Amino acid sequence: xxxxxxNAGADAVIVYFADxxxxxxxxxxxxxxxxxxxxxxxxxxxxxxxxxxxxxxDITRHSDTDIRASIKAIIESLPELQQVNAEQGQTxxxxxxxxxxxxxxxxxxxxxxxxxxxxxxxxHCRDSYRVYALGFAPGFAYMGxxxxxxxxxxxxxxxxxxxxxxxxxxxxxxxxxxLASPGGWNIIGRTTFxxxxxxxxxxxxxxxxxxxxxxxxxxxxxxxxGGSVEAFE
Amino acid sequence: xxxxxxPGMYATIQDFGRLGYLKKxxxxxxxxxxxxxxxxxxxxKNEAGAxxxxxxxxxxxxxxxxxxxxAVCGADVSLKLDNEDRNIWxxxxxxxxxxxxxxxxxxxxxxxxxxxGGIQVEPQWGSCATVKREQLGGHRGDGSALQKGDTxxxxxxxxxxxxxxxxxxxxxxxxxxxxxxxxxxxxxxxxMAEREKLSFHEYKISQQSDRMGIRLExxxxxxxxxxxxxxxxxxxxVQVPPNGQPIIMMNDRQTLGGYPxxxxxxxxxxxxxxxxxxxxxxxxxxxxxAKVQQQLTNYYDFFGITPAxxxxx
Numbered sequence: 001x002x003x004x005x006x007n008a009g010a011d012a013v014i015v016y017f018a019d020x021x022x023x024x025x026x027x028x029x030x031x032x033x034x035x036x037x038x039x040x041x042x043x044x045x046x047x048x049x050x051x052x053x054x055x056x057x058d059i060t061r062h063s064d065t066d067i068r069a070s071i072k073a074i075i076e077s078l079p080e081l082q083q084v085n086a087e088q089g090q091t092x093x094x095x096x097x098x099x100x101x102x103x104x105x106x107x108x109x110x111x112x113x114x115x116x117x118x119x120x121x122x123x124h125c126r127d128s129y130r131v132y133a134l135g136f137a138p139g140f141a142y143m144g145x146x147x148x149x150x151x152x153x154x155x156x157x158x159x160x161x162x163x164x165x166x167x168x169x170x171x172x173x174x175x176x177x178x179l180a181s182p183g184g185w186n187i188i189g190r191t192t193f194x195x196x197x198x199x200x201x202x203x204x205x206x207x208x209x210x211x212x213x214x215x216x217x218x219x220x221x222x223x224x225x226g227g228s229v230e231a232f233e
Numbered sequence: 234x235x236x237x238x239x240p241g242m243y244a245t246i247q248d249f250g251r252l253g254y255l256k257k258x259x260x261x262x263x264x265x266x267x268x269x270x271x272x273x274x275x276x277x278k279n280e281a282g283a284x285x286x287x288x289x290x291x292x293x294x295x296x297x298x299x300x301x302x303x304a305v306c307g308a309d310v311s312l313k314l315d316n317e318d319r320n321i322w323x324x325x326x327x328x329x330x331x332x333x334x335x336x337x338x339x340x341x342x343x344x345x346x347x348x349x350g351g352i353q354v355e356p357q358w359g360s361c362a363t364v365k366r367e368q369l370g371g372h373r374g375d376g377s378a379l380q381k382g383d384t385x386x387x388x389x390x391x392x393x394x395x396x397x398x399x400x401x402x403x404x405x406x407x408x409x410x411x412x413x414x415x416x417x418x419x420x421x422x423x424x425m426a427e428r429e430k431l432s433f434h435e436y437k438i439s440q441q442s443d444r445m446g447i448r449l450e451x452x453x454x455x456x457x458x459x460x461x462x463x464x465x466x467x468x469x470x471v472q473v474p475p476n477g478q479p480i481i482m483m484n485d486r487q488t489l490g491g492y493p494x495x496x497x498x499x500x501x502x503x504x505x506x507x508x509x510x511x512x513x514x515x516x517x518x519x520x521x522x523a524k525v526q527q528q529l530t531n532y533y534d535f536f537g538i539t540p541a542x543x544x545x546x
Contacts, residue, residue: 007417009467009497010525011540014418021462042542047255047465049489054465056255058540060530064522133463135489138258138367142463179368196258198357198369198376203257 003028003075005068011044011059013067015075018051021144021172025051026132027081030209035074041067048208049133050142089131089210094176096167096214097222097229098124098189104232105186109152109169121216123150124167124188129174131210139178139196139204143212146172158184163230165190167214178204187232189216192225234298235348235387238332240379241293246352246371247345249282251360252541255488261468262362262370265444265484266343268404268504269307271536273347276304276324276396281538283351284361286379288344293335295346297327302349302392308341308508309406322403326392341406341508349390364485366445409435409513410505412481413520414471418494422458423473428495430454431471431517436479440511444485446472447506449515453477456493463491469498481506499525501532 001018008014015032018025029048036043042058057067098121100106106117113120129143136142146169154170159182162168166177168185177183178195194202206212219229237244247270250263264270264287274283286293291310304324305312312319313334319325321344327333335344354361354372363371363378371377372385379385420428436451454477466472470482472492481498498506499520509515533540 007415007496007522008465009417009469010415010500010522010529012465012467014465019459019462042540044540044542045253045255047488049464050462052462052464054255054467058542059526060533060540063526133489134256135258135465136463136487138254138369140258198367199374201357203254203259203358208256 008054012056014052014054016052021050029053091211093213093215094191094193095217096189096191098216102190103188106188113149125214128211128213131206131208141206143174144172146174152186154184158182192227235385236296237379237383238294238296243289244379245287245363246284246354247287247362248284248360250362254358258488261484262364263484265507266307266504270345272398273304273306273345277349279351281536284354286346291335291337296332299329299389301327302390303327304347305344307344308338310338310344311336323397324392324395342510348387350388353386406508411516411518412502413499414517415497415522417496420496427454435514438509438511438513446480446482449479461491463489466490467497469503471495
């Protein structure tokens, strides 16, 4: 698909590199994001997502027509991606306490794939995941791709309250709930990895393009790290 | 200081909003009737983004422990300073010890209480805008609304001369607004007959509307295009969920989402939308982005807003 630049409001445009999830499109998004940041365009902020980049600009300095032409020129000048596997970001290891008290969907996923709960945990820790996008809520990172032998559809009816730090799977994606909130993803464990603590000024250390690995820890390690085994309602 | 005697249904601290953190998932927040908010600061010669109190439906009481020049703009509320009437859309003096009562709104939904110098609240990530969903901002820094007994810091000030907003600039919130739609996002992927529905029908404001999104009720709009991968959402984006009832995203919107969008409402029309009550009707008309940008540039210029360019955080 050829990149397209579409209006996204009075002060923004959005650039689409693909209409589905792919590492290459996501790398293109980040490539354009940094090229725009180092250009002399008057940019207010950008929102990189899976395969699109939204660009807010200063309308007192660029018109809609003008910014489209400038962004088009930047896209055309982008160098070829070296190789699809080139890692652009940092690597994070996130400790997770996997247990049915804090991961009520472990057994269901095991049943879905005809394996044991232990195997579900091993599979989640086996692969590394790319951070495709941050957003929806502060600190929420969309990570993928979850292997086929671990994927699970969203719940038919979302839970009304998922505790902060819950590690979740939905289809090909995995994520951590930064704050207690309603949600329909499958919950498999809990982490103390700080994602969003507004009172302490902590905001997500993860960035788009980073790599994440999950590491299973014991209940003792989890509690020592300040974890809470608060049960689901 | 201002002491909250009665917050009313829902009152929050709002400044111009948290800008520059969409990339990290933080939404903007800020006044959802930006126009009324800006007039308040304009009247008091404050900085355009100085913090005010956003009051939903009125019914609030505040005791001032120091003298202040104040102005209330927005929803048509009655004002009593102790037992004397005061007018909205103009400045007046409050003496130490006086109580300002804001009556129920007769039209419109949100009133803004501005004080000279702005309400003094510690910013978090550059702003003190209250965003409940993010547990962020406001006088407690946790996204909570004002509560009885809360105290808010202000700088003592005097109102030398009454400043008024001319009548021609005061919106009539009882009239149904016409909202300008700038086609964008997935507009071209909607069938012609579907995207035209907004222009040819009236839509009603749903009860389930809040600072995140204003939901509409009317002829369902069908989207038969490809399913979306989550992408950025602007303030004013017109989302069409599977039930076909549009949602206009407001200041507390989530930063990414996966519903198709027809485009965006002109920022200049969102302030009027923010004052619509459930059951009120709205109409849509297509507008050209170039025209909206021209109007917005004049508007920014008038209120002294300089868009903050930033490339990194």
